[in-house]
Amino acid sequence: MSEKASELLARARAAGVTRFLVPGTTLVDSEAAVELAAAHEDVIAAVGIHPHEAKDFEPARDGAAFEALARRPGVGAIGEVGLDFHYDHSPRPRQIEVLEWMLDCAGRLRLPVILHNRESGNEMHALLARRGAGDLLGV
Numbered sequence: 001m002s003e004k005a006s007e008l009l010a011r012a013r014a015a016g017v018t019r020f021l022v023p024g025t026t027l028v029d030s031e032a033a034v035e036l037a038a039a040h041e042d043v044i045a046a047v048g049i050h051p052h053e054a055k056d057f058e059p060a061r062d063g064a065a066f067e068a069l070a071r072r073p074g075v076g077a078i079g080e081v082g083l084d085f086h087y088d089h090s091p092r093p094r095q096i097e098v099l100e101w102m103l104d105c106a107g108r109l110r111l112p113v114i115l116h117n118r119e120s121g122n123e124m125h126a127l128l129a130r131r132g133a134g135d136l137l138g139v
Contacts, residue, residue: 005036009043018042023080023114025050027062030069037074046077046114054098055090063101070109077138078106079114083127086119095120096127103136113138 009020022037023046024030030047037045047070049057057066070078081102083095090098106113115138117124128136 009040013042020044021046021076021114023077024048025080026053026056027066027069030066034069034072034074038072043074044076045072045074046079047075048079048081048102048114049098050080051082051084051095051099051116052087052089054095057098059098059101063105067105067109070105070111075111077112077114078102078109079138080116081113082116082118083120083124084116084118085123092123096123099127100131103131106138107136112136115139 012020020040020043022033022043024033025048027049030045030049033045033047037043047066049066069075081099083092083099085092085095103113113136115124
C-alpha cells in the first residue's frame with residue numbers, strides 16, 4: 001500500500017470515517033483495492049471495469065482472472081461498472097457487453113453492484129428491465 005493511501009486513511013479516520021469502500025475501475029486498480037482491503041479491516045474492496053475502460057476488457061481473455069479477484073476476501077461488491085455515453089471512451093456495444101458480463105458475475109457471486117450511468121439512462125433502464133430485477137442488488 002502506498003504511503004499516500006495510508007495517510008489518507010489516517011486522515012479520514014481522524015475525521016470520524018469508520019468504513020471505506022474502494023471501487024476498482026480496471027483489473028490493476030481492482031487488485032490494489034483488494035490489497036488495501038486485505039491490509040485494513042475497515043476497508044471493503046469493489047472490483048470492476050469502468051465503462052471508459054471496457055475497450056480493454058475481453059471477458060473471454062480476462063474474465064477468469066477478474067472473477068478470481070472478485071472471490072478474494074475483502075471484496076464486497078462489483079463496481080464501478082456501467083455505461084457512459086458522454087465521452088464514449090469505449091464503444092457503446094463494448095460497454096454494454098462488459099456491463100452484461102459484470103452483472104452476470106455479480107449474480108454468480110451474489111455481490112451487489114456499483115453502477116455508473118452517464119447520459120445512458122434509457123439504455124441502462126432498458127438493459128436492467130430486459131434482465132429482470134432478480135436478485136441483483138446495488139447502487
